[in-house]
Amino acid sequence: MKKSLQNLFVAIIYIILYAPLLVMVFFSFNESRSTSVFTGFSFKWYAELFSSRDTMTALQNTLVLAITSAVIATLLGTAAAVYMYQIRNKVWKSTMKTVTNIPMMVPEIVTGVSMMLLFVFVGRLLGAANALSFWTLLIAHVTFNLPYVILNVLPKLNQTDPHLAEAAQDLGSTPLSAFFKVVLPAVIPGIISGFIMSFTMSLDDFVISYYTTGSDFQTLPLKIFAMTKKTVKPDMYALSSLIFLTVLVLLLIVNIGQIKQDRKNKN
């Protein structure tokens, strides 16, 4: 009795969690343009999606931004983690950690507004008419991605044996080659998950992008926002279903990688 009540509770929560996703996928196949009355099955919204130049541009923009910002954040963040790992001064170390956490503690809207104001301020100093562009958006994305890379790489560094790199140097490695041959391979899983997290965060971000992008650069979440201001056609659901599928595949890759890692550790 108690068990079945528990299962019922869990089932209800999952049904609520997935209800809007089911609605989305279901109505993306609707024949009519309604998103609440289903009239018949059709692929036409998917076809329309791929023939819409606007949407394709936004998709391309989103991918370019996500890849660029994730690459920059991964490089900067990994270097930062290597640096933070060896800080001995306690006050400086906790300062660095706190600063790293700021973008995660402050509400997104405040991060977005604060960066927008910085860009507007600098733009005004430089006398530029339009301060916001792809570049400001890129800076913003790198900034909010950095903590995710650092938080993934730093724990992996903490797990490595500091004597390994020293041993490599005693055996004649230069510090640089000791790093690349001994330390880096040990933290690679952290770097990869940091990269993938950054990539998906960037892909999904709306709030910060909304405040920091220029009018000439639109990403998919921004386009979705603009579309939902009016009554939405099922093509937006088709688009979202496709994004969801992409993220699902990425997540599965990460999870399978982790399961393999777990098994390796067990053996």
Place this chain on the structure above:
Amino acid sequence: MKKKSLLQQAAGAPYIVWAALFIIIPLFIVVYYAFTDKTGAFTMDNIASLADYKETFLISFEYAFIASLICLAISYPFAYIMSRKGPAAQRIMMMLVMLPMWMNLLIRTYSWMNILERNGIINNILENFGMEPLKMIGTPGAVIFGMIYNYIPYMIIPIYNVMSKIEPSLLEAAEDLGSGSLSKLRRVILPLSMPGVISGFTMVFVPSVSTFYISQKLGGGKVMLIGDAIERQMQTSYNYNLGASLSLVLMVVILVSMVILNRFAGDDDLLI
């Protein structure tokens, strides 16, 4: 050893510069805008006009607080049930909790609007059964529901993380020492899961209190939260100074309450 240090010092330089330019300075720029007018002269007007937003602030904090409490009430038993399952079941349940988060919040919220609105899915079903349609969109309940729905995984995950680390032997020991299930919960599980509860609470509260999309879509334009006020100033009225002062107050209130919460929790795990 010493040489390595030098190399690692250099590795930190780009990040230190980046963090100073794009994390620290923007916060000061917000302060600067909050205390100046359009010409850049010092003024207290923006701060003074915050008085008009007292109601907005109170409503935002009230709704976010209610949403966080309900999230907690649902997540706690949920995480407990999850942590008592077998390892494979736990992994799958966790993935199923996290999956919806990867769908864009805008879409999930819009989809709920489709379900709840006047001519939406629920009302269509009700009408088929000859029942009166319900008014859901535009009520505070719908906005609070939207907050709970979108952010509940942030509550479940940290609570589950601490609960799954509680040793089963600890619970057995409590039973052997004569604890009933209620006292087991109160004296063993509850204290040990407190850090998870507190980080879950902040992770739900912060995005809830600052949201603007959820209130726009599910509030039907009738509910204005602090996020809506900021959005309006920044994107419609172009009054950056007022927008900055609203953001500043929001940020300060949140940071102060987080410091208090963390002190209360006596744990600095939040900082890495």
